Amino acid sequence: MQVDSKAPSKLGSMMACKCPRCRTGKVFPNSVFDITGFSKTNDFCPNCGLKFEHETGFFWGAMYVSYAFSTAFMIIFGIIAINNDWSWNKIVWTILISAIVLVPFSYRYSRILLLYVISPNRRYDSRYRFGELKDTGLNSKS
Numbered sequence: 001m002q003v004d005s006k007a008p009s010k011l012g013s014m015m016a017c018k019c020p021r022c023r024t025g026k027v028f029p030n031s032v033f034d035i036t037g038f039s040k041t042n043d044f045c046p047n048c049g050l051k052f053e054h055e056t057g058f059f060w061g062a063m064y065v066s067y068a069f070s071t072a073f074m075i076i077f078g079i080i081a082i083n084n085d086w087s088w089n090k091i092v093w094t095i096l097i098s099a100i101v102l103v104p105f106s107y108r109y110s111r112i113l114l115l116y117v118i119s120p121n122r123r124y125d126s127r128y129r130f131g132e133l134k135d136t137g138l139n140s141k142s
């Protein structure tokens with residue numbers, strides 16, 4: 001068994017949208033800046049074979065996390081706008097535009113948060129990182 005002396009950090013892997021089990025495979029195949037493809041999520045980890053949506057509707061929970069992110073963004077931009085003595089019209093447009101622009105980030109990180117924090121059975125295992133173990137899809141555990 002290979003010694004994993006330089007295991008990727010959990011926070012770094014979350015920020016890079018990597019698989020929670022091997023921290024190597026990408027959860028999303030496209031760039032966050034790809035307007036039409038940012039929402040596509042891999043079904044399985046390309047490195048270890050982990051099935052990301054391990055039960056039907058698993059990512060529906062991300063909707064609530066995304067709602068919390070959007071609310072936080074709106075409050076932050078609202079506070080910034082109000083503290084700069086902007087007109088109400090300008091404040092509303094700033095909040096609306098920032099909420100729309102940040103949709104891809106909110107969408108992705110709500111799913112990542114769900115995979116890393118709320119799913120307790122998806123812990124890092126270096127054997128999956130180095131290819132000692134791999135799910136083939138037939139025997140993939142959730």
Ligand SMILES: [Zn+2]
Binds near residue numbers: 020023025046049050
């Ligand atoms: Zn993986």
